[in-house]
Amino acid sequence: LAKTTQPISMDSYEGQEVNITCSHNNIATNDYITWYQQFPSQGPRFIIQGYKTKVTNEVASLFIPADRKSSTLSLPRVSLSDTAVYYCLVGAIPDTGRRALTFGSGTRLQVQP
Amino acid sequence: GAGVSQSPRYKVAKRGQDVALRCDPISGHVSLFWYQQALGQGPEFLTYFQNEAQLDKSGLPSDRFFAERPEGSVSTLKIQRTQQEDSAVYLCASSYSGGGSEQFFGPGTRLTVL
Numbered sequence: 001l002a003k004t005t006q007p008i009s010m011d012s013y014e015g016q017e018v019n020i021t022c023s024h025n026n027i028a029t030n031d032y033i034t035w036y037q038q039f040p041s042q043g044p045r046f047i048i049q050g051y052k053t054k055v056t057n058e059v060a061s062l063f064i065p066a067d068r069k070s071s072t073l074s075l076p077r078v079s080l081s082d083t084a085v086y087y088c089l090v091g092a093i094p095d096t097g098r099r100a101l102t103f104g105s106g107t108r109l110q111v112q113p
Numbered sequence: 114g115a116g117v118s119q120s121p122r123y124k125v126a127k128r129g130q131d132v133a134l135r136c137d138p139i140s141g142h143v144s145l146f147w148y149q150q151a152l153g154q155g156p157e158f159l160t161y162f163q164n165e166a167q168l169d170k171s172g173l174p175s176d177r178f179f180a181e182r183p184e185g186s187v188s189t190l191k192i193q194r195t196q197q198e199d200s201a202v203y204l205c206a207s208s209y210s211g212g213g214s215e216q217f218f219g220p221g222t223r224l225t226v227l
Contacts, residue, residue, distance in 0.1 A: 043117070043204050043218025044156065087155055101146075101206075101216060103155030 004088045009108040018075045020107050022088030025069050033064060033071045036087045038106070044087060048073070075109075083111045115139070117219035119205050125225045126195045134190045134222045138207030145188050146216065147180055148204040156204050162188060195226045 005023040012018045024033070032051050036044040048055055050062040050071070061074040075082055085106040118137045126132050138145050144163055148156035149172075158172040164185035173180070177195075182188040192199055202223050206216040 042220055043206065045218065046215040049215075085155075101148075101156070102158070103148075105153075106155050 004090055004104050006086075006088050006104065006107045008105065009110065011110050011112065012078055013112050014079055015077050018078050018082070018109060018111075020073045020075075020086055020088075020109070021070055022073070023070045024088070024090045027068050027090055031090045033062065033068075034089045034091070034101075035060070035062065035073050036089065036101075036103075038085045038087065044103075047086075078109075078111050080111050080113065082109065084109060117205055117207055117217050119203075119219040119222050121222060122220065123223050123225075125227065127227055128196060130195050131191065131193045132195055132224065134192075134203050134224070136188045136190070136205030136207075136219060138186065138188070138205070139209075139217055140186075142207035142209050142217070143185075144208045144216075145182060146206040146208075147188070147190050148206065149174075150202040150204055150221070152201075159190070159203075192224075195224075197226050200224055200226045 003026060006020060010020060032049055034049040035047045037047050038044040048057055048060050048062045050064050052064050052068060055062045063072040073086060085108050087103050087106040089101050089103060117139055120135045124132055146161050147159040149159050150156040160167060160173055160180045161169040162182040165182050177193045179191045180188060190203060202221040204218055204221045206218045208216045
């Protein structure tokens with residue numbers, strides 16, 4: 001499985017856009033990039049997934065350059081409730097439903113008023 | 114609809130005691146996973162079921178850990194002769210493996226071994 005590297009922590013203020021970059025130099029052709037969010041005392045929650053270029057949903061955007069060796073999760077206009085740990089994961093799908101996820105240590109985002 | 118539920122939410126055990134942690138996955142989800150999360154770390158895979166079959170138990174740290182899912186729905190993670198290093202949050206996740214790409218996690222059980 002491809003190893004991922006992401007910042008340990010980030011700070012932001014309410015209303016700002018936050019970009020969290022993840023490096024995955026050894027990503028394989030069949031690998032997708034997935035981001036999960038985890039609040040204290042809760043299990044991780046799926047945010048977004050992509051293979052290349054850009055993916056956008058109601059929560060976030062995911063930017064993936066052509067070489068796919070990195071990806072950037074973009075959270076528009078963060079609020080205090082976005083304070084959480086964000087995990088970048090790389091793995092092959094569509095059989096992810098049959099495969100365990102490999103989490104790193106994640107990025108701890110702290111949003112200040 | 115109901116999500117993944119786990120019980121108990123908190124468990125305190127004396128070293129040497131046996132514990133049993135329960136997971137109720139989302140109805141109809143074929144795949145079920147157990148993860149262990151130490152404080153400040155990401156979750157780490159323990160074991161995986163497809164229906165009642167345990168297809169991967171490579172992440173179980175020792176033979177004191179045992180998991181079952183006898184009817185393909187509810188699962189139990191059992192830890193025998195608990196040790197202090199077993200203290201962690203144990204997360205259960207389920208997914209519909211009909212091509213879905215998302216795992217749904219429960220809130221976890223926080224186990225503290227004294």
